[in-house]
Amino acid sequence: MQNSDVITHDVIVVGAGLAGTWAAMTAAENGVKDVAVLSKIHPLRSHSGAAQGGIAAVLNNVRPVAGTGPRGPLEQIPPGDDPVDSFDLHMFDTIKGSDWLGDQDAIEIMVKDAPDVVIQYEHMGCVFSRTKDGRINQRRFGGHSAPRANFSADRTGHVLLHTIHEQALFHNVKFYSEWYVMDLIIEDNITRGVVAINVLTGDIKMLRAKAVMFGTGGYGQAFKVTSNAYANTGDGVALAYNAGAPLMDMEFVQFHPTGLYRHGFLMTEACRGEGGYLINKLGERFMKKYAPDKMELAPRDLVSRSEQIEINEGRGVMEDGQGIYLDMRHLGREKIMSRLPEVRDLAIAFAHVDPIEDPVPIQPTAHYSMGGIPTTVDGEVLANANGDLITGFYAAGEVSCVSVHGANRLGTNSLLEASVFGRRAGRAIAEFVKGGAKLHPVPGDPAEKNRKMVQQLFDNDGTELVEDIVQDLKTTMTNKVGIFRDEEGLKSALDEIHNLQERFKNIRVMDKSKRFNTNLSMTLEASHLLTFSELIAAGALNRQESRGAHSRTDFPKRDDESWLKHTMAHKDEDGRPKFSYKGVTIYWDRFPPQERKY
Amino acid sequence: MYTSTGFISWLLRRISGVALVLYLFTHLWVIGAANSGTQVFNARLDAVQTPIFKLFEIALLAAVVYHALDGIRLLLIHYFDLTEYRKTLFWAVFIASAILTLAGGIAILAIMLNGG
Amino acid sequence: MSNNDIQRTVTVRIQRFNPDVDKKPHMQDYQVKMWPGMTILDALHEIKTHQDGSVTYRRSCRHGICGSCAMHINGRNTLACKTPIINEVQKNDTVTIGPLPYLPVIKDMVVDRTSFWEQYLRVKPWLLPPNDIPEKEFRMSQEEVDALHDAEACIMCGACYSSCAVIGLNKKYLGPHALLKAFLRVLDPRDTAPAERLEIVSQADGVARCHTIFNCIDACPKGLNPTQAIETLRKLAQKRQKYEEARRERQKHLNEPIPS
Amino acid sequence: MLTFKIQRWSAIALLFFLTVHMIFMHYVPPFHITFDVVQARLSTPTWKIIDILFLFSVLVHAMAGSYQVITDFESAFNYRKALAWASIIIVILAFIYGAKTIWAFQL
Ligand SMILES: Cc1cc2nc3c(=O)[nH]c(=O)nc-3n(C[C@H](O)[C@H](O)[C@H](O)COP(=O)(O)OP(=O)(O)OC[C@H]3O[C@@H](n4cnc5c(N)ncnc54)[C@H](O)[C@@H]3O)c2cc1C
Ligand code: HEM
């Protein structure tokens, strides 16, 4: 191995969203001098910045005005008055939202760390919206039974991301912007480093580190209608899986009820949190049929399914009947302008509809990946269902599965998760490195291996275009592994995915240049999509029950008897997934499984 | 290149400013002839009051008027929050300087034709 | 959009340049069939994935929040993902797309933003909070928060930076984005170093170098107003010590409720 | 920032002086300017002082402006110290020259 080709750091963080940046910043703050962050796009372009609605934490700053019921107007809680919210309530909401698949020890940690993390954001400069007396303002969010979404208008993720990035710069974290990580090197259960392309030059390098942390975000790009960025191609899960790490609960993919019709961009849940209605073709607020109590603010899986049923039964709007109306007109100009300005911009730009004057057409959109790399509450990656660890490998954020979201995530809990567990991972990494972690030798020349692989891709004068394969995959995933699933569909989806994997071998990369070759990265991303989509479909086929976001029409009931457990997928010697299962941590005395009704 | 009213106003301001600087030094030189007595002074003055120079004078007038009005516009923007009205202000300055230049120019031409 | 438009094919004229092989940039035409709601970014995606994989641009979020896809479309800087193509089709059925002006081109629409980020770092974008951090949040009024709105909504896309003629002449100028960031910190009641920041922006390559060209406002896809921020900084820079004193006074009450 | 301020202050001064200058030199007869005309005017001390102040502000404004124009170019920006001194010296020399001229006018 040529030495000039190898870069060495104490810690390498892959991904510069909230999770990755928190980990890097915290490790640096805790005394690790040499922390580097790699990101395939500029750090501030990370998808965390797209989050709109808020970040959950029990702060007890606001409450509903007494006597106005659960959907009444909010006011600040006067000093000295009793709190309305509690850690137990936040835990219960999260657990119920997760359909009891969330690990309750992890949920407890997240909920209890939450106020501290949000206050730290505030101290670092995050510009939150305020109550009259100057506290952080809070709004309602789906599935939360108290107003606990702390927000900054409707660009919460944006301000959080900028704030934490600035702090990481302040702590001298080194950023490698536009470096695409293409391989993770784990040997004998010990992490050695990663291989990455410097996108600008096309050079492929080995980067060695004592600890590697993944905060590479979600995998929503596997679906046709999605709220996710182009960058959310699940590279992290695929790389970890290929390197021998297991993946957990991949079959749980959240569909958000209010994606902009046709485009899929998110109309934040805050639209409903602030009081927006969902209306079908007949002008009915149909949620009264499905969740008479919480109405539009029922959790996402339930609202999305309700919408899909309305659409399937012919009560959808727009030419093709695939839409539903989100009606915010009654909120009034002032509220929309001050609380939802970005959403209004989006609706005007892409749907040519001003929410102040007209209802906005929306449809369910793929939104969040509950599954991912299984970790402990300190971000250490599990090697198997027994709870053994992979030395020096950490993960947090959407790429990971702690699991706090179980079968369905509540809105505003994921910015929280990325921050809380990113920070915890950062602390754990600092301890690991300062506790005498070593730089382990790298066997062989992984960089050269990857160079050959890329050269092969270039030389492969196939007939298949990447995009055609990706589009076919997305169609399959949306139609057969989407909101509603059944055995027949899942089986044929698996066949199609295998078929697409075969077709991928006959691929043609159009751009063969070295400099800024995004055609190459798109190709690598496509291979990752094909890798983990198989796990989603296979996991969904195995799981013969309906739980949270996983809804089998042939098994419509939740089955705690046989399925109150996490799915773990391992890559077998023959390259096919092998499944095992891991128990769920449940505080039986406090939050035993119940029927989930809203 | 990124053209816009703001860019055009800046370019014109710059060109007129630099032109005025050049004129200023010429002007100093002309007036400076006074040190050398009446004859020299009148000779230099006459040299710059020929018809050709009258045309120059119109250009000069245009430069002064535009530059001054645009300067006023800038000062207004600095001291009052007027960025919202940037386009209106630009056109106001532009039209006002066109009118003033035209008025002055006609006067200069009239004087020139009347032989002063 | 009428049905005719749906069927319409447009010519997308792209400025191509790969410094490794091309001596200078050249234009290349692609034909794209429009669909309702198609954006410029969708058109580029269509070209890249089906016609010519070497057409290169940055993108991620698809809805105007990440700041990747700022480029020069029909002579204006804007976000490709937020621009419906139908609005940009000119009389000859053509849309012309190139990289952000005044910046070195890496490849096609991808520009080198190094100077942009250097200037961002120069204003020390991070907050420098008071030493005694309270247990709860610092108290700020909603008015104080609203004053920061413009600066805090900036997505660092660079559309403003690369439309400013001063940047075209001089990359040492801080630029509208960095000054907007400086404004954010200077006006934040929690920041302890406004005088130091005002010192930085009043250097020769700071606010004095802005010639009030206004291109930055016209270009900003988020509708922000960097010029106003620059004007404010200029005024505050005249009285930085006084301003810092007022700030220290304000910070004595950062833990107390805002009086109503 | 100093150049910027000088530019504004001198601009405000110029607004006054230039208006006066334009009105008295060009908008009131006689329109053909000769030595006598100039001499007659410049002989009064008030006019002398006004014109010397006018001269000073216009020189300052012109050189500050030129300095701005030149240092806007990145290559010149690096030599801005030298350029600033050069501008100051030009202002002083031109001011002495011009002031001498104005002072010299006697009836
Ligand atoms: C539209 C939208 C709105 C949302 N709103 C909310 C909300 O209101 N509240 C809430 O709590 N949650 C919300 N979420 C979810 C939340 O934003 C995400 O779950 C969270 O931000 C994920 O953060 P992350 O740090 O894990 O990953 P990301 O922010 O996605 O960052 C991933 C990082 O990994 C890098 N990366 C990926 N692959 C590679 C590779 N191969 N090589 C190098 N780098 C790589 C990327 O460059 C990027 O920097 C929303 C999500 C979406 C899509
Ligand atoms: C009423 C009269 C005038 C006013 C109000 C005025 C105002 C201004 C202002 C505000 C600027 C700053 C522009 C900027 O920073 O972008 C400026 C620049 C300038 N002015 Fe004047 N000015 C006047 C007369 C003059 C005269 C008589 C001259 C020439 C001798 C002159 C020469 C310049 C030059 C060279 C610049 C620099 C140009 C630039 O920076 O773009 N100005 N003027």
Ligand code: SF4
């Ligand atoms: S001010 Fe506007 S144009 Fe400039 S970087 Fe920010 S968002 Fe982009």
Ligand code: F3S
């Ligand atoms: S375009 Fe440039 S010159 Fe000033 S007003 Fe904007 S920064």
Ligand code: FES
């Ligand atoms: S792709 Fe994110 S701003 Fe356009």
